[in-house]
Amino acid sequence: MVSSSIPSSGLPSSSALEPSLQDPMAKTETPLASNPAGPYPWIISPIFDFMFVFGGGAVALLILNYLYLGWRVPDGLATNPAAWWLMTVGFLSQHIFADSHNSATYLRIWGSDEDRARFKFHRTWLAYSTIPMFIVGLTLPGMTGTFVYIYLVTVYWHYVAQSFGIALIYCYKRGYIFNNMEKEIFRWFMFSMVGYTTIRFVSFREFSPRNWFGVDMPFWGPLPPVLTDIGRFLMIGMTIAFVVMLTRKFFKENKFMPIPALMIVGTVAGLGLSRDVANSMFWFYVPGFFHGSQYLAVCMAYYIKERGMPKGMNTWEITKAALGSPGLKYLGLVILSGCFFYVGIPHFFGQIGFSYPLVAGLVLACVNYHHFVTDAAIWRLRDPRCRKILLA
């Protein structure tokens, strides 16, 4: 999601853009949470953010899953009450957060006249390009497997990029500013995880599904094992660099990385680096309760702040409005459109003779192809307007 940070060409103090972020924090001696004049330290609210933005909900469900069912993905709705509850939560999170979060992108690029003009390419040509992709997938079912495979290869990169961006938002909102080198270490630490998991995915058959919810998958490997070793080595190196950087910042600046940012990094690392059943459990809860929900939280806050800010409303009040009627309306709209894409379209094509799982896979691939590319363009902290709203 938030694909890059502020384009500070040097150290924070020397950057033309940094003061806008740094000064309010530097002058703030009282905690931000009690000072309505400063940036609001949360995306929505402390409890909401804990549950839905920085992974508390997913971790809580993983713990419950372990306590009641042990190391297994919930199954057996009719026989096990704990499995019934966990699966219900899983299904609901899928519809409420995961399916709907793609639609939030559309509300962003169609949200205002300015955004419509600015993201014209993404809402026209890029969107149109999914039509031939969809037709190819329908007419050549083998291609659907390829599209879904590409989606599976890139999805973790997308999760990590979004987590990185949201972690940065928390850092900046709380005055934990990185200089360029530190930011690049953080970025490359995150990307090294992506590199390692991606190489692993195309190197070992057991990490790459043969059939994904009814769609047969190709396997574009195996890559030489040495590449996995290089990927692992780089990841370990970047992890050490990142930890050293945090420790140095702690001792030198007496600042500790915000807990929300740390939890985001921990959750996304758990998702990528876990194996076997643990990995399946992560993938059962994280799309809804981490990735989808955090995306929706940021988009909803943005959507509401974008409309409230020009009228001079207090950003604290606007953010709280996200939990009221405007937020619910927004959520209702994205849930409906998520259901349209992921249930309505496959069902329609299923009715006229196509395979439901195949069309569902195809929709997933097409929607996410557009979603990934668009996301990289719309959430830019280096864009002053976007930064102003995101960090407000």
Added chain:
Amino acid sequence: MVSTTFTRDGDTASPAPAKAQEKVLGNRWIVNPVFDSLFVFGGALWAIFALQIFWFHWDTIDPALPGAAGTTAWVLLFMSTFGSYLFADSHTIATYMRIYATPENRERFKLYAYYLPWCSVLLFGLCLLYPKAAGFCVYLHLMWVFQHYVGQTFGISLIYCYKRGYFFKPWERETYRWFMHSFSAFVISRILCFRELSPDDLYGVKLPFYGLPYQLFSCCKIALIVMTLAFVTVVVRKYILEKKLIPLPTLCLICTILGIGLSTGAANSIVWVYGPPFFHGSQYLAVSLGFYLKEKGMEEGRMSDVGRNLMKEFTSGTALKYWAIVIMAGIFVYVGIPNILQNYGFGFVYVATIIQACVNFHHFVTDGAIWRLRDQKCREILLA
């Protein structure tokens, strides 16, 4: 849908003095001649019906057939599915768009907006838990739905009459109304009295059959014959005395609803595949969307302008947003919820059938309250 007519002013045939009459003669159509012919008074339904009969006679369509027959079958299947998404599933949502549209409507239709939906939710839960309750609800829906179709057809036919200056005196209107009611009673009594006209199992839901005495059906039949004669007399008398012929769209609406109700066997099955989207749903959406846009236009002081260019307005940003919401919400209610409940062991079609019954009960009752020609604002907008 449009459940009653104007408040009466004695025995006059017009709803109001000349000024109002002039006002209501703005647009003679709901949308425009082509749109109305296809989607309001039954053209699309009968065209698709004819296509199916031409190719397949009274057989079931099969997209697996070789050659043009297979292609035609696929096109028919596509149209029925697409039509259901576009018009049938979405038209019940249009009711919610009407009652939740403005704070004024929310306050005015409080009972329908905030309390009655809970009855539908409770009923739905009951039906899921007790298959007998599901059977009863679906059976009741099976009968009520026809009355609803007739009610809506009556209302829309009146709109055409008033738009074209064909005004009924109160007794004429009552004759027309009771002709329509007698037709509903005839069709419903057929279901209640004859086993062969009452399905045993509808999409997996076991239906009850109460086997009422056939004399009930005979009474309804006599009432229908009498009321048909009375209505024909009214129409002929009006033609002779006032030199006014009943508007063609009204006549088409009556014929279409008669065709739906009187058809039997395969013809009835075919009509009930294409009728909900391409007659009932589409006409409801045309009126509802038109109302929504004109109501918005009224606030901007350009209602008659909107009324005259409704087809153009149907492609405006506001209308497209309306379409998107009703279609997406229709899919959520009729496809999304059954899809979720499939995970819990319920059959998709079984749940969809129950949802249809429960949502439609609310839809039927609410429709009776919201589309009232005797309400001045509603009348002004509907006839604009």
